[in-house]
Amino acid sequence: MTVPDHSSTLTGWREWVKLNGIGVPWIKAKIDTGAQTSAMHATEITEFERSGAPWVRFLVQPWQVTDDDAVEVELPVHDRRTVRSSSGHAQLRPVVLMKISLVGRKIEAEVTLTDREEMVFRMLIGREALRQGFVVDSAASYLGGRPSRETRRRNRGRA
Numbered sequence: 001m002t003v004p005d006h007s008s009t010l011t012g013w014r015e016w017v018k019l020n021g022i023g024v025p026w027i028k029a030k031i032d033t034g035a036q037t038s039a040m041h042a043t044e045i046t047e048f049e050r051s052g053a054p055w056v057r058f059l060v061q062p063w064q065v066t067d068d069d070a071v072e073v074e075l076p077v078h079d080r081r082t083v084r085s086s087s088g089h090a091q092l093r094p095v096v097l098m099k100i101s102l103v104g105r106k107i108e109a110e111v112t113l114t115d116r117e118e119m120v121f122r123m124l125i126g127r128e129a130l131r132q133g134f135v136v137d138s139a140a141s142y143l144g145g146r147p148s149r150e151t152r153r154r155n156r157g158r159a
Contacts, residue, residue: 008133011103012140016147017123018101019060022073026147027062027123028155029102031136035126037081037095038109041116043070047077047094056094058113062122065157083112100129103144107132 017029027040042058049055054077061070079095093112100109102125109129116122130136137143146152 008135009103009105010140010143011130011134011136012143013136013138014121014141015102015125015144016142017125017144019098020101021099022060022075023071024060024062026151026155027060028064028121029123029125030121031130031134032124032126033130033136035124036128037083038098038100038111038126038129039083039093039114039116039124040098040111041119041122042113043115043117045094045113050076053077056096056113063155063157064120064122065155068154078110081112083114100125102129102134105133 011031013031015029015031016026018025019027042060045056045058047054047056055074056077057074059070059072061067063069075096077094078097080092081095082090082092084090093114095110095112097108098111100107107129
C-alpha cells in the first residue's frame with residue numbers, strides 16, 4: 001500500500017474544482033471511486049503533432065446546460081487508454097495531464113477526454129487522482145466550497 005506524504009484531505013461525493021492551468025475557473029465534478037482515471041467533457045477533439053510529439057486540441061465546456069464560456073485548449077498527449085463505460089462500451093481516449101484544484105489542494109492528474117454531454121457532471125475525479133491524499137465522505141457535498149451564486153446560476157443556464 002502506498003502511503004501519501006501528506007495528510008488526507010476530506011472531499012464530498014461532488015465538488016466544484018478549478019482548472020486554472022487551462023483557463024477554467026470552475027467546473028462541477030463528481031468524485032467517482034468507481035473510475036480509475038479522471039475524465040472530462042471535451043468536444044472537437046483533434047490530435048496533431050507539434051515538434052514531432054503528439055498533442056491534442058479540444059474545447060472544454062464547463063457549464064452543465066450551456067456551451068457558453070467554452071475554452072479551447074491544446075495539451076501534449078500523455079497517453080492513450082481504452083476506457084470501458086458503465087454500460088460496457090469501450091473507447092480509446094487521449095489522456096492529458098492537468099493541474100486540478102480540489103478542496104483547496106492543487107494536484108496533477110491524468111484526465112481522459114470524452115464527450116460527456118449526456119452526463120450530469122462535466123468531469124469525474126477518479127481513484128488515481130484521489131490516491132494523492134483524499135478521503136471521500138459519500139454523505140457530503142462541496143466541502144471545498146462553492147463559487148459565487150452568479151457562477152452557479154450560469155452552470156444551470158440562468159445567466
